[in-house]
Amino acid sequence: MPVYHYPDTLGEACSIMAAGEDAMVYGGGTAVQILLKQGVLFASDLVDIGAVPGLGELTRTKDGLRAGPLVTLRQMETSPLVRELAPLAAEVYGRVANPRVRNTASVGGNLAHGDYRLDPPTALMVLDARVELTSARGKRSVPAREFFVDFQQTALEPGEIITAVEIPRQPEDAGAHFAKLSSLAVNDWPAASAAALVVPASRGRRQLRLGLGALAHVPVFTQFELAGDTPVGEVVATAKEVARPLIDPLPDVRGGSAYKTRLGLVAVEEAVRGSWKERDDERRIPFLGRRRRR
CATH class of the missing domain: 3.30.390.50 (CO dehydrogenase flavoprotein, C-terminal domain)
Structure with missing residues (x-):
């Protein structure tokens, strides 16, 4: 069984991720729980980022909106901010699974899962969204269109954590x-x-x-x-x-x-x-x- 960690800061979380041989972030946990029960998850450490400040925030930016990795899919579906700035994203997040799943699953965890059948990437790609990745080495931003690199594989490198999804404002005449x-x-x-x-x-x-x-x-x-x-x-x-x-x-x-x-x-x-x-x-x-x- 993996070792569980509960960091209080993003820096601490990044340090744990860097030190772990096969460390994995634990966010909403909907996919992780299933994979653990199926015995197909091979992680040395699970880093629960639930206590890290700011990762559950949904905010307006100069060009659109920024969703922290712990923002739930239900929040993306119902938030007036998302409905105003990126209505297509609100629509697509609202079509994922069912309300029980959407109330638990997180924006970051959904992407990190890397499944080719995910709904949100279809909207994020056409909206020119970007995924912010943070590690002990620093930050980088990856276009949503380039985030999925192969079957069940993403652009996440060892030690990296999804720290935000940035969505430009959807053109009003689109x-x-x-x-x-x-x-x-x-x-x-x-x-x-x-x-x-x-x-x-x-x-x-x-x-x-x-x-x-x-x-x-x-x-x-x-x-x-x-x-x-x-x-x-x-x-x-x-x-x-x-x-x-x-x-x-x-x-x-x-x-x-x-x-x-x-x-x-x-x-x-x-x-x-x-x-x-x-x-x-x-x-x-x-x-x-x-x-x-x-």
Whole structure:
């Protein structure tokens, strides 16, 4: 069994992580508890960071918001700050598992788990979020798009602790939509998921960003630009063409590779249609109340 540590400061936590041969951070504990019970967690030390000041704070920043690693998924779902600054993130965090899990699972622990089926990375990638990592060697910031490096592997290096997730403010005129498709139960891991964000680009064009979950051995990101007046059907066709080579799902009890591929393209279409339509609706709003001149 691993040795448990309860540091009072971040510096102490980093020192313990540096000294441990296979030290691991204990945050919300939802994944760690399961892995311990299954006998597949191999850690020399578990560092409980629950008493470290500041790690459970959710704050506004100059460019958006900053979520400490101990902020719960439920807080991300319900916080007025997140709903104001990054509504897509609030939506996606609110779709993870069930309220019991979301009330316990933490932002940092969710990412550190490194599972390719996670929901939050799809939103974090399209929102240009960054993950702050701290160790006895110092701090560094990694784009969410680069945080997942291989199957069940992240950019975390030995001794590092996730100390924040920084999310830029979602553009007010952006269109966004999240699609999650499950084959066993609504609270189960998704068989396919997709987050889409549409933002204005130069010369009347729009950029469409896509984050895909459960459709490859890591969460996947891609983006492309189209003319702003492109019909949504053409946008969907382009999105599927761009996403298809990136989809390489792992077969499991939720479906085989071919089934998940088809489901993935359905998720892409739903996310793209929702985000492109939302952007169009937003552009039309100022004109809805105008009276026709006679």
